Amino acid sequence: MLEVEDLVAAYGPVRAVDGVSLSVPAGSITAVLGANGAGKSSLLRAVSGIMRPRSGRVRFCGEDITRQGAEDIVRRGLAHVPEGGGVIQELTVEENLRLGSLARCSRAERPKALKDVFDLFPRLEQHRKLGASSLSGGERQMLSIGRALMGRPKMLLLDEPSLGLAPLLASRIMGVIAELRQKTELTVLLVEQNAKSALRVADRGVVLGVGRVVAEDDSAKLAADDKLRHAYLGF
Amino acid sequence: MTRFIDLTLNGISNGAIYAAVALAFVLIWRATRVVNFAAGGMLMITTFVASSVISSSGSYWLGFFVALAAGLLLGAVVERLLIRRVEGGPPLNAVIVTIGLLILFEAIAGMIWSNTPRSFPPAFSIKGYTVGSHTYLFGPFDVFTVLAVVGMATALLVLFRLTDLGLMMRASAFEPVVARLQGVRVGNMLTLGWALASMAGSLAGLLIGPQVFVGPNNFDPVAIFGFTAAVLGGLDSPLGALVGGLILGLSLSYVSGYAGASLVTLAALAILVAVLMVRPSGLFTSARARRI
DSSP states (O other), X not given: OXXXXXXXXXXXXXXXXXXXXXXXXXXXXXXXEOOTTSSHHHXXXXXXXXXXXXXXXXXXXXXXXXXXXHHHHHHTTEEEEOTTOOOOTTSBHHHHHHHHHHTTOOGGGHHHHHHHHHHHOHHHHHTTTSBGGGSOHHHHHHHHHHHHHTTOOSEEEEEOTTTTOOHHHHHHHHHHHHHHHHHHOOEEEEEESOHHHHHHHOSEEEEEETTEEEEEEEXXXXXXXXXXXXXXXXX | OHHHHHHHHHHHHHHHHHHHHHHHHHHHHHHHSOOOTTHHHHHHHHHHHHHHHHHHHOOHHHHHHHHXXXXXXXXXXXXXXIIHHXXXXXXXXXXXXXXXXXXXXXXXXXXXXXXXXXXXXXXXXXXXOEETTEXXXXXXXXXXXXXXXXXHHHHHHHHHHHSHHHHHHHHHHHOHHHHHHTTOOHHHHHHHHXXXXXXXXXXXXXXXXXXXXXXXXXXXXXXXXXXXXXXXXXXXXXXXXXXXXXXXXXXXXXXXXXXXXXXXXXXXXXXXXXXXXXXXXXXXXXXXXXXX
């Protein structure tokens, strides 16, 4: 579904993503792992169009989206939940969710999309009229994932959905991701620093080290590789 | 007592106009985090356009609506051609561009329409209503002024709060990158924000024109009053702009009536300085810290 070929993305002279190639099959959950500064977030930013890649190619559903802007890429059904969620605090919970549906849902489809998200995250329904700034960290993460789902995406790019959450909440979020894939055949590219919990839900893992792919394999095999675990995954 | 009522009514009517100018500042600040010092110049240009259309066609309302449309267009063009290039850069760059634009507009207006101020017709009679033996300083045109500003503010409120377009505009103003990730064409939203702001300014120009006459520099005080009202309300809040405009209109009216008209500009500046010293975030601003 997503193919990344020799992608390079840089902040000035610093190449955060330095020739990354990977492919994400439809319906899979692929984890991108690696330490701080390995280029995981930059990879997502370059794929979703927030950051303009310097070279290389990104193909989504067979079409080249390398040079497209973020607003066009999300319209194709590739939704990016940025690090920290990117909840807009000045808007209410419901307005945040509505925003996610505007570009891809017709008016008639919206109530159904909203209901689906509320079924997945009942907390959001309780707080729908509240300002998003009053939500807790975990609720914000749910809101940002819910907002991405409002556009009925084909694929989700999730940037550290468990960052800063208590372990219990973090594993709940991971559970939701697994549940989503089962129910909707959503394809997910999941960036995580917590490699252990990410490999538990992912089918495949890609390990980045300073902007390059150092390993790519089935989750079980990556988790079993002691050398890799100690050097890159920290568990 | 009648004097007090007169000054209050006059303050409400002028306050409505300041509120419209304040809205022009606030909408632009919210959309692009730029203080548009060219606002006075832009509404001056559109009022000149109205003046020309009225004198050549003979229809006040044609001129009125052409001026509003010209305001929309002028705001959009200024944002696309000039402000787009300095957005996201150091704030001072944008400030210098808008000040340069003000000087440019005033020079161009002088060249096209001459520097001699000309009179501008009101939509309705400016003669005050007479109750008993007293003729109040408040007539049909003042009623129109208040209604026009309230109507425009209500329309903007409905746009922002109840429509998809308004939601996209607010999202673009608060979190442009996040908005892009939801598929919002942020650039277009910012252009629209400038266009609407400029239209609010145009309305103010049409309403204040009969009082100050139309000349290249005649709207400078109104721009300063509007800016003061915007700061008073907290540059981020459209509601604050309205309340700020009203407070300033009333204050200046009382100062003018009880202390002398020559003190009005000074009083406005004193209020501006006092607000910046005592409550720099304004009366109605949201929690987020301000950069100016």
